[in-house]
Amino acid sequence: TGNALSKTFHPSDNFKEAEVSKIKAKFLYSHRDRFFFCREVDPSQRFDLNEEQIGKPVQFLKPNQAVEALEFENKIVNISLPIKIQLKVIEAPPGVKGDRSQSGTKIVTLETGAKVNAPLFVKQGDIIEINTQTDEYVRRM
Numbered sequence: 001t002g003n004a005l006s007k008t009f010h011p012s013d014n015f016k017e018a019e020v021s022k023i024k025a026k027f028l029y030s031h032r033d034r035f036f037f038c039r040e041v042d043p044s045q046r047f048d049l050n051e052e053q054i055g056k057p058v059q060f061l062k063p064n065q066a067v068e069a070l071e072f073e074n075k076i077v078n079i080s081l082p083i084k085i086q087l088k089v090i091e092a093p094p095g096v097k098g099d100r101s102q103s104g105t106k107i108v109t110l111e112t113g114a115k116v117n118a119p120l121f122v123k124q125g126d127i128i129e130i131n132t133q134t135d136e137y138v139r140r141m
Contacts, residue, residue: 018072025069025079027061035061037069037079047076057081059114060132081132086141087111088127095120105137 024040025047035054039045047069051058060081061067067079091109105117110130118137122128129138 021071023069023071023076025067025076027063027065027067027079029063030061037067037076039069040066049076049079053077054079056135057132059135060085060087060110060112060130062087062112083133084129084131084138086127086129087114089118089122089124092118092122092124092126094123 025037026040026043028036028038028046030036033051034048035051035058036046036048038047054061055078057080065081065085067081069076070078070080087110089108090111093106093108095106104120106120106122107115108118108122108128109115110128114130114135116130116135116137118128119140122137122140127141129141130136131138
């Protein structure tokens with residue numbers, strides 16, 4: 001619900017550790033603000049999450065993208081992407097040679113709609129590697 005609760009704990013307090021498991025899954029498609037996935041071992045077992053549950057990684061999801069799903073009490077509560085993924089550049093403004101009024105980077109649009117800073121030599125159609133934790137360009141493939 002987004003509410004915060006303040007509670008004081010003592011050193012003698014004991015807690016039961018949450019039983020959380022990770023499963024391999026695959027992103028299928030999105031519809032409105034819902035994102036649909038299936039388990040890798042059994043594609044008939046599908047689940048969905050909303051954009052708020054997924055958070056920042058949603059910008060890098062593309063169909064058939066491998067993800068790791070976090071399961072708690074037999075319910076999928078979140079997903080995480082591999083640290084580095086490869087995506088196609090669908091829009092890249094031309095880099096003007098010798099123009100250093102800006103840094104040596106430009107903003108490019110990826111096939112998922114995400115926008116990232118990339119070096120001036122990156123052009124439309126290139127496949128680039130992105131760090132999903134920092135949202136940064138890593139290298140051109």
